Each structure stands twice: as C-alpha cells, then as structure tokens.
Amino acid sequence: MIHFNIPAIDQALLPALQAKVDSKTKPLGSLGKLEEIAIQLGLIQQRLQPRLQSPHLLVFAGDHGIAKEGIVNPYPQEVTLQMVHNFLQGGAAVNVFARQHNIQMKVVDAGVNGNLQPHQDLISAKIAYGTKNxxxxxxxxxxxxHRAIAKGAEIVEMISQNGCNIIGFGEMGIGNTSSSALLMHYITDIPLEKCIGKGTSTSDSQYKTKVNHLKKVLFNLNGIDLKDYYLLLSKIGGFEIAQMCGGMLRAAELGMTIMVDGFISSIAALIASKLHPTLLKYCIFVHCSEEKGHQALLEYMGVQALLSLNMRLGEGSGIAVCYPIIDSACRFLNEMASFEDAGVSDTH
Structure with a gap:
C-alpha cells in the first residue's frame, strides 16, 4: 500500500497575503472570489508572489463492467474507447478549451476496455480492461x-518533474456516474436517490430503471466496513476514480494546486480527503455540475465551486473553461498596483 504525507498548509503567511490583497487599488473585497483564490494559491505555494507553471489537465479514462448491461447508461460501453480516440485526435470539447487557454492535456488509459495505439498525448496506465460488474x-x-492509486500518484509525480505546479483532474467512462453515486451514498449517508443523476443523456424512464437497478447493488455491500475506503473503492469503484484519487493525493503531497472538475472527479476528491483530510485545502472545485448529487456532495465536503454553468459533460471541460479565472486571480495579486505604488489615496 502506498503512503502519502500531506501536511496541513502553514497559515503563517495569511496576514501578509491578506494585506497585499487589501492594498491593491480597489475597494476591500471587491474582487470577491478572485481574492480568495489568490490567497489560496499563495498559501499553497507559501509565497507572496505565487506563479502558475505549466498547467496540466489529465483525463482519466476507464470502463465499468456494469455498463455492459446497458441498463444504467444509454450509451454502449464502446463509447469510452471511441471518445478516447476523439480526445487524442483533438476533437472533443475539452480539447478545444484546453487549446484556447494553453493547458497541456493528457489522456490516461486507466482501464479502457480496448487497445490503444501509442500517442504523444496518451499515458498508458491500464490496470485491466475495465472493472467487473x-x-x-x-x-x-x-x-x-492499490495499484491504481499508486499509478495515479506516479503519473502526477512525473508531470510535476517537468515544472507543473497546477493540475486538473477530469475523466471519461461510460457508467461512472453510477459508481460515483454509490460511493457518495455509502460515504456520506445521503439517500441514494439524491446521489443518482441522469448521467449522459438519460431519459426519465431510463433514470427510474437506473435507480432501481443500483438499489440492488446495496444488498451486496451489507456488512462491509464503510470506513475502509480502499475496500469500498474496490467493491464499487472504477480504475479512473482510483487513479484520480492517487493523483490528487500525490499532487497535494508535492504542494501542487489541484483543480477538480465535476461529479466524478469530486468523488475522487471525497475519497482522497477521507484518507487525508488536509487534501481539500489544496483543491479548487471549478464548477458545480448539473449532475444531481454534485451540489449536495460539495456541501458535504464544505467547499464551494467557482462557477455554475449548467455543465455536465465531464472530461475536465469545466477545468479548461475555469482556468483563466484562476490565472486572473494570480495575476492581479502579482501585477495590480497598490495604493502606494499608484499614488492613489487609500480610503480603507
């Protein structure tokens, strides 16, 4: 089993960072969440002048055995493999947004049910050809x-060695909203119906069938230790979720800023935070997904998302859209004049 050492973020620099923010040529608090992000970046990096270096977005892809039944998902399992090809060809929404904002994007084969040819933007980390049902x-x-968690950590460490200090976690996997809803229910004790969303283009009738089908899974988990998060993940998780969990833990250990996308990525953050509660201070939750359980999940973790754009695409698309806001927060802290610099009267 891999072990992580994630220290609590030292708050000693907070007064100086707050003073720097407040000294800028603006009314106190007038940049709202941008000020919070700027201070968070400074605390993570332990610098009054934080820098965002070589931003990366990892899209972890994996298949789920239950998807072969075609009951919890309207799309066939083959779509996971097809979408990975689309990512590698640069044709998905997340590719467009990542190119727009100069974010390095890599696709991770965590457990796709199919073979992929080598590609410069593909990281081969397959644990198996999808999970079992x-x-x-x-x-x-x-x-x-445990292998999946260790592999996710290894990937992030490799990327950090190339100078990256801010990294985003997205995913692709037909059926992974079902796995995530079950994990959320068991960890948070929120009723299953409030955790299950429609996923990708699910109709009302398909949604009802999905709920009833997943309720049957609950009987298979009676008697397990709900505090053993590795065991729970092995029972109903996915390889992409496990690798994201390991990647987030390593990123926090390395002092990187973590950008968390939507519902599935937030489930990985939930599990990682249960293993190491200090992780959440390293995370920026970029948007609140339209997936039914996401808002409740964010509330459970005590965090707020930056944006709410009615998105539920996944893929890390929310990260690529939101990154410029994080960049703006960093830039105003470093580049905006203070009252003293500008010779403007400070009326605070």
Whole structure:
C-alpha cells in the first residue's frame, strides 16, 4: 500500500497575503472570489508572489463492467474507447478549451476496455480492461485498487518533474456516474436517490430503471466496513476514480494546486480527503455540475465551486473553461498596483 504525507498548509503567511490583497487599488473585497483564490494559491505555494507553471489537465479514462448491461447508461460501453480516440485526435470539447487557454492535456488509459495505439498525448496506465460488474462481484481486487492509486500518484509525480505546479483532474467512462453515486451514498449517508443523476443523456424512464437497478447493488455491500475506503473503492469503484484519487493525493503531497472538475472527479476528491483530510485545502472545485448529487456532495465536503454553468459533460471541460479565472486571480495579486505604488489615496 502506498503512503502519502500531506501536511496541513502553514497559515503563517495569511496576514501578509491578506494585506497585499487589501492594498491593491480597489475597494476591500471587491474582487470577491478572485481574492480568495489568490490567497489560496499563495498559501499553497507559501509565497507572496505565487506563479502558475505549466498547467496540466489529465483525463482519466476507464470502463465499468456494469455498463455492459446497458441498463444504467444509454450509451454502449464502446463509447469510452471511441471518445478516447476523439480526445487524442483533438476533437472533443475539452480539447478545444484546453487549446484556447494553453493547458497541456493528457489522456490516461486507466482501464479502457480496448487497445490503444501509442500517442504523444496518451499515458498508458491500464490496470485491466475495465472493472467487473459490481452487481455480481467486486469491481476490482483490493490489490488492483492499490495499484491504481499508486499509478495515479506516479503519473502526477512525473508531470510535476517537468515544472507543473497546477493540475486538473477530469475523466471519461461510460457508467461512472453510477459508481460515483454509490460511493457518495455509502460515504456520506445521503439517500441514494439524491446521489443518482441522469448521467449522459438519460431519459426519465431510463433514470427510474437506473435507480432501481443500483438499489440492488446495496444488498451486496451489507456488512462491509464503510470506513475502509480502499475496500469500498474496490467493491464499487472504477480504475479512473482510483487513479484520480492517487493523483490528487500525490499532487497535494508535492504542494501542487489541484483543480477538480465535476461529479466524478469530486468523488475522487471525497475519497482522497477521507484518507487525508488536509487534501481539500489544496483543491479548487471549478464548477458545480448539473449532475444531481454534485451540489449536495460539495456541501458535504464544505467547499464551494467557482462557477455554475449548467455543465455536465465531464472530461475536465469545466477545468479548461475555469482556468483563466484562476490565472486572473494570480495575476492581479502579482501585477495590480497598490495604493502606494499608484499614488492613489487609500480610503480603507
């Protein structure tokens, strides 16, 4: 089992950062959340002049055995593999937004049910050809769960060695909203119906079938230790979720800023934070997804999303759209004149 050492962020620099923000040529608090982000970046980096270096976005892709039934998802499982090809060809929404904002994007094959040819933007980290059907058996072995977490950590460490200090986590996997809803229910004790969303283009009738189908999974989990998050992840998780969890933990350990996308990425952050509560201070939750359970999940974790754009695409698309806001927060802290610099009377 891999171990992480994630220290609580030292708050000693907070008064100086707050004073720097307040000294800018603006009314106190007038830049709202941008001020909060600027201070968070400064505290994570322990610098009065934080810098965003080589921003990266990782899209972790993995298949789920339950998706083969075609009950919890309207799209066939093959769409995961097809979308990975689309990512690598640069044709998905997240590719467009990442190019627009000069974000380095990599696709991680965490467990796609298919073979992928080598590509400069593909990171091969396949644990298996998708998980097993957790309605019938454990999604993965405990050993494979630990392997996935370690692999996610290894990937992030490799990227950090190239100078990256801010990294985003997105995902792709037909059926992964179902896995995420089950994980949310078991960890938070929020009723399952409030955790299950429509996912990708699910009709009302398909949604009702999805809820009833997933309720049957609950009977298979009676008696397990709900505080053993590795065990729970192995029972009903996905390889992409496990690798994101490991990646986030390593990113926090390395003092990187973590950008969390939507519902599935937030589930990975939830599990990672249960293992190491200090992780959340390193995270920026970029948007609140339209997925039914996401707002409740954010509230449970005590965090706020920066944006609410009615998005529920996944892929890390929210990260690519939101990154310029984070960049703006960093830039105003470093580049905006103070009252003293500008010779403007300070009326605070």
């Amino acid at each position: 957790y309605r019938e058996e454990d999604a993965m072995s405990l050993e494979d769960c």
